Amino acid sequence: MKKLATYGIKPHDAAMKADGKQWSLMEKLLLGLTLDQYIGQVIRNKFNWLLAFIFAIGIPVIIYRFIFSLGSVTHASYDYPWGLFLGFGLFCMVPLSASGFMLGTTVEIFGRHDFEPIERLALLNGLLGYFFAVVYLLVDLGQPWRLSYPMVYSFGPAAVLFLVGWHVATYLSVQVAEVSTAFFEWIGFQRGYDFIRKGTVGLTVSGIILSTLHQGALGALFLYAPGKVHPLWYSSAFQWLHFFTSSIPAGLSMVICVSTIVVYTMKWRCDERFINSLDRITISLAKGAAMGLSTYLIIKLIAVAHDNEWAYLATGWGQWWLLEIVGFVFIPLLILSYAIRNKLVGLCRVGAFMTVAGILLNRLNTALITFNWKLYQEIPHQWEIIISITIFAIYIATYRFILNRLPILYQFKSQSDK
Amino acid sequence: MVNVGKRLITGLGVLVLTSLFTVGCFAMDYPDEVEIDSLANLYEAVVFDHAMHVDATDSCADCHHHTTGTPSSSEYCAKCHDGAVEMDVVSCQDCHSGDPVSAENLHNPQPGYFYHNDKPNLKAAYHLNCVGCHQEVDGPTGCEDCHAKTEAGEKYYRSGEFAPEAAAHSSGH
Amino acid sequence: MSKITRRKFLAGSAAGGAAMMLAPSKNALAAGSFEGFPDGMGVLVDLTRCVGCRTCEAACNTEQKLPEPAKPFDDYSVFDELHHGQKRRPTDKAYTVVNRYEPEGADEPLYRKIQCNHCNEPACLTSCFVNAYTKTPEGAVIYNAKVCVGCRNCMIACPFHIPGYTYNSVLNPVIKKCIFCYDTRLKEGKPPACVESCPQQVMTFGKRKDLMKIANDRIKKNPGQYVNHIYGEKEVGGTGWFYISNAPFEQAGFDIDLPKKPIIDNVKDFLAIVPMVLTIWPALFTGFHLLATKGKSHGHGDDHSAEQEDH
Numbered sequence: 052m053k054k055l056a057t058y059g060i061k062p063h064d065a066a067m068k069a070d071g072k073q074w075s076l077m078e079k080l081l082l083g084l085t086l087d088q089y090i091g092q093v094i095r096n097k098f099n100w101l102l103a104f105i106f107a108i109g110i111p112v113i114i115y116r117f118i119f120s121l122g123s124v125t126h127a128s129y130d131y132p133w134g135l136f137l138g139f140g141l142f143c144m145v146p147l148s149a150s151g152f153m154l155g156t157t158v159e160i161f162g163r164h165d166f167e168p169i170e171r172l173a174l175l176n177g178l179l180g181y182f183f184a185v186v187y188l189l190v191d192l193g194q195p196w197r198l199s200y201p202m203v204y205s206f207g208p209a210a211v212l213f214l215v216g217w218h219v220a221t222y223l224s225v226q227v228a229e230v231s232t233a234f235f236e237w238i239g240f241q242r243g244y245d246f247i248r249k250g251t252v253g254l255t256v257s258g259i260i261l262s263t264l265h266q267g268a269l270g271a272l273f274l275y276a277p278g279k280v281h282p283l284w285y286s287s288a289f290q291w292l293h294f295f296t297s298s299i300p301a302g303l304s305m306v307i308c309v310s311t312i313v314v315y316t317m318k319w320r321c322d323e324r325f326i327n328s329l330d331r332i333t334i335s336l337a338k339g340a341a342m343g344l345s346t347y348l349i350i351k352l353i354a355v356a357h358d359n360e361w362a363y364l365a366t367g368w369g370q371w372w373l374l375e376i377v378g379f380v381f382i383p384l385l386i387l388s389y390a391i392r393n394k395l396v397g398l399c400r401v402g403a404f405m406t407v408a409g410i411l412l413n414r415l416n417t418a419l420i421t422f423n424w425k426l427y428q429e430i431p432h433q434w435e436i437i438i439s440i441t442i443f444a445i446y447i448a449t450y451r452f453i454l455n456r457l458p459i460l461y462q463f464k465s466q467s468d469k
Numbered sequence: 470m471v472n473v474g475k476r477l478i479t480g481l482g483v484l485v486l487t488s489l490f491t492v493g494c495f496a497m498d499y500p501d502e503v504e505i506d507s508l509a510n511l512y513e514a515v516v517f518d519h520a521m522h523v524d525a526t527d528s529c530a531d532c533h534h535h536t537t538g539t540p541s542s543s544e545y546c547a548k549c550h551d552g553a554v555e556m557d558v559v560s561c562q563d564c565h566s567g568d569p570v571s572a573e574n575l576h577n578p579q580p581g582y583f584y585h586n587d588k589p590n591l592k593a594a595y596h597l598n599c600v601g602c603h604q605e606v607d608g609p610t611g612c613e614d615c616h617a618k619t620e621a622g623e624k625y626y627r628s629g630e631f632a633p634e635a636a637a638h639s640s641g642h
Numbered sequence: 643m644s645k646i647t648r649r650k651f652l653a654g655s656a657a658g659g660a661a662m663m664l665a666p667s668k669n670a671l672a673a674g675s676f677e678g679f680p681d682g683m684g685v686l687v688d689l690t691r692c693v694g695c696r697t698c699e700a701a702c703n704t705e706q707k708l709p710e711p712a713k714p715f716d717d718y719s720v721f722d723e724l725h726h727g728q729k730r731r732p733t734d735k736a737y738t739v740v741n742r743y744e745p746e747g748a749d750e751p752l753y754r755k756i757q758c759n760h761c762n763e764p765a766c767l768t769s770c771f772v773n774a775y776t777k778t779p780e781g782a783v784i785y786n787a788k789v790c791v792g793c794r795n796c797m798i799a800c801p802f803h804i805p806g807y808t809y810n811s812v813l814n815p816v817i818k819k820c821i822f823c824y825d826t827r828l829k830e831g832k833p834p835a836c837v838e839s840c841p842q843q844v845m846t847f848g849k850r851k852d853l854m855k856i857a858n859d860r861i862k863k864n865p866g867q868y869v870n871h872i873y874g875e876k877e878v879g880g881t882g883w884f885y886i887s888n889a890p891f892e893q894a895g896f897d898i899d900l901p902k903k904p905i906i907d908n909v910k911d912f913l914a915i916v917p918m919v920l921t922i923w924p925a926l927f928t929g930f931h932l933l934a935t936k937g938k939s940h941g942h943g944d945d946h947s948a949e950q951e952d953h
């Protein structure tokens with residue numbers, strides 16, 4: 052795309068063409084390029100080769116899973132009923148997607164319109180993260196038609212998972228509504244746009260409620276397994292708070308990471324407003340993330356003190372815990388604070404990447420690595436890993452597909468003109 | 470499948486003992502050999518070498534709570550089954566019924582049931598008695614050391630000709 | 643607060659939290675029960691009696707029409723099997739297994755039969771979000787495979803590592819576990835197949851409260867023969883099947899660190915905040931919104947960035 056831009060070709064970014072004609076859907080899909088140009092740039096992009104490679108291996112394995120059952124691609128462990136699909140797909144994707152409700156709150160509730168250039172990216176990040184968490188879930192359960200049972204057929208209202216299920220489903224629709232404004236703009240459906248915009252505050256508030264509860268509920272799920280999760284990662288009083296507070300820096304850092312990647316690899320798609328405000332926004336987001344991280348760190352320590360688990364720190368598990376807490380919570384916190392004070396955008400980004408890694412580590416630790424610490428450690432089946440990577444690749448491809456087209460990183464001309 | 474289960478239930482549940490442990494003290498007459506076949510279903514009947522056990526043990530009381538003509542030696546039984554009264558039966562089955570925890574008893578306990586709710590059933594009375602002692606004196610304790618499996622038993626345990634294909638197994642205790 | 647009240651409260655709060663538009667059906671609230679049923683049946687398992695003959699495993703296999711085992715039921719090499727360093731556990735193909743242990747200083751090995759313990763307040767039941775599980779008045783914890791979604795939360799929750807999952811089923815993978823022979827026996831008042839098959843009467847079937855007395859009696863009447871503990875009397879709120887043993891329970895593979903309270907008690911605090919968040923958040927954040935945007939335009943696309951840099 053960079054190369055095309057040098058030839059003076061501009062991507063589709065307004066309701067009307069320069070000559071005042073409407074874009075057709077096909078032209079919109081091809082980003083306003085001709086078919087040859089489009090295919091040419093797809094092939095030139097090395098990253099597409101990597102994706103193609105992953106899909107070539109992974110998609111047959113996913114098909115294999117649906118023909119030969121979950122047991123054929125995992126170790127079918129009774130002791131580790133939740134493998135990578137849930138341990139990574141659900142427990143990691145959901146906190147990293149907390150960005151939607153946080154930026155929504157900042158912009159729509161607190162009226163911080165200075166964050167607006169990134170609001171849509173954050174909303175999209177939220178939507179796609181949740182959507183793919185559900186995709187992971189489907190691959191895991193293998194009975195997609197039963198996924199609706201807790202909604203319509205058989206209720207277990209005293210179960211935490213009931214809450215998670217309902218919330219993720221409802222929140223997914225809330226996010227679809229939130230992101231649909233961008234879609235309506237792109238497709239040229241002004242009435243739909245106006246309708247959703249009117250309900251924004253309501254949507255955002257329900258987003259906050261749902262998010263607070265289900266981010267916490269994901270943690271509360273482990274309250275059912277008091278003896279199984281290692282005490283350092285388990286706290287009957289604070290588990291839900293840990294998951295909820297850590298989702299704040301997770302979501303914000305994820306937005307920093309995605310925007311960093313985007314601004315380096317897809318600069319052509321970002322408009323002036325986005326590029327010019329990004330440094331400022333990155334630092335503000337980092338501020339939020341640092342605040343979230345410090346709260347999280349404190350509650351983590353309180354939980355250890357509350358259950359008096361200091362003795363565990365001397366064990367091997369304790370060192371693993373210290374690595375997570377010092378290496379991926381405390382150090383990123385220091386980096387972020389230093390970077391914020393000195394307005395170092397690059398360093399903020401380093402801190403954000405480390406924070407994301409830290410949250411991944413925490414969720415994997417709770418759901419898989421330290422789970423059943425008294426029994427044995429399970430290493431996921433190679434095909435389970437391949438499928439997880441493939442779905443993640445599909446996630447990235449979808450993400451990019453949408454960023455390329457919908458007015459997420461750029462403002463649609465017709466609207467800003469108005 | 471259902472049938473096997475049914476037969477098992479009848480076989481194990483009803484538990485009628487045909488041969489008695491007709492035992493006396495050394496002064497009494499006792500059989501040299503007893504065939505215990507009432508429970509035979511999964512396993513063949515046991516031909517019990519009574520004479521050998523008489524020789525091998527010090528007293529009848531090693532196995533029996535009492536003999537004919539003596540009071541019960543079990544302090545718990547003797548509380549009601551008055552120590553002064555001489556017993557005229559020695560067979561296990563006379564006291565150890567097949568099914569002490571019957572559904573009727575559970576829902577409508579018979580008078581006195583309360584005192585018998587922890588009494589082993591007949592099958593257990595045999596096995597606890599025999600195996601318990603065998604463990605102490607290093608007697609045989611494997612199932613087939615005393616009674617061979619019947620065809621129904623092989624099927625039930627999925628052994629012998631009914632063994633799973635995959636299992637190249639060796640059994641033994 | 644009575645347990646029923648608490649249960650209703652918890653159910654109500656989670657349901658309320660589940661979705662603002664969901665009116666939980668009466669059915670959902672009434673299903674199951676968290677108090678042990680007073681006349682519920684149970685089984686007393688006396689480990690001192692077990693000789694590891696595996697007859698109970700064979701009985702369960704026949705009664706529950708389970709698939710062919712990997713090895714015959716009289717093959718005792720299974721006692722040496724280790725999977726990831728662990729002894730055998732119940733699976734979707736075997737609802738009960740017997741394992742051998744060698745307690746310190748004992749002449750004879752100790753055998754322990756494992757199956758669902760039919761808890762009074764089952765963790766599996768409370769964790770199930772489609773309410774597939776039921777604790778029947780007879781004391782069995784059964785489940786409805788027709789609604790099981792396959793989320794395997796009950797496997798996570800069960801403190802005894804009991805439920806198995808048909809991982810190898812393509813179209814309908816579901817949970818499988820011991821059901822106390824509910825359909826074929828317990829319902830009619832009959833003891834389960836494994837109990838009846840045991841040559842040593844390791845297991846005694848009866849009303850849980852009667853069995854508890856028997857267990858205490860056995861411990862009292864045979865000084866020195868049992869450790870003075872009934873495993874399952876208090877553990878995780880009490881279990882329908884419970885154990886007495888001559889060796890310390892941890893040496894027979896029991897988890898002795900389990901809480902005395904039902905697992906659901908752990909989750910109670912979280913469920914209690916749900917209605918709070920539901921009622922307070924909307925008011926709170928709408929208030930914030932009004933304050934924050936007071937006197938400002940509501941419009942989208944206004945970029946106040948310059949003057950709002952730092953707050």
Ligand code: SF4
Pocket residue numbers: 691692693694695696697698699740753755839840841842843844845
């Ligand atoms: S049948 Fe009885 S003695 Fe044999 S293994 Fe099972 S519980 Fe133990």
Ligand code: SF4
Pocket residue numbers: 757758759760761764765766767783799800801802803804805819
């Ligand atoms: S033992 Fe496990 S599966 Fe059985 S009732 Fe208790 S929690 Fe449920």
Ligand code: SF4
Pocket residue numbers: 701702703705706737738757758819820821822823824834835836837
């Ligand atoms: S109670 Fe029934 S289902 Fe449970 S282990 Fe015994 S035979 Fe199997």
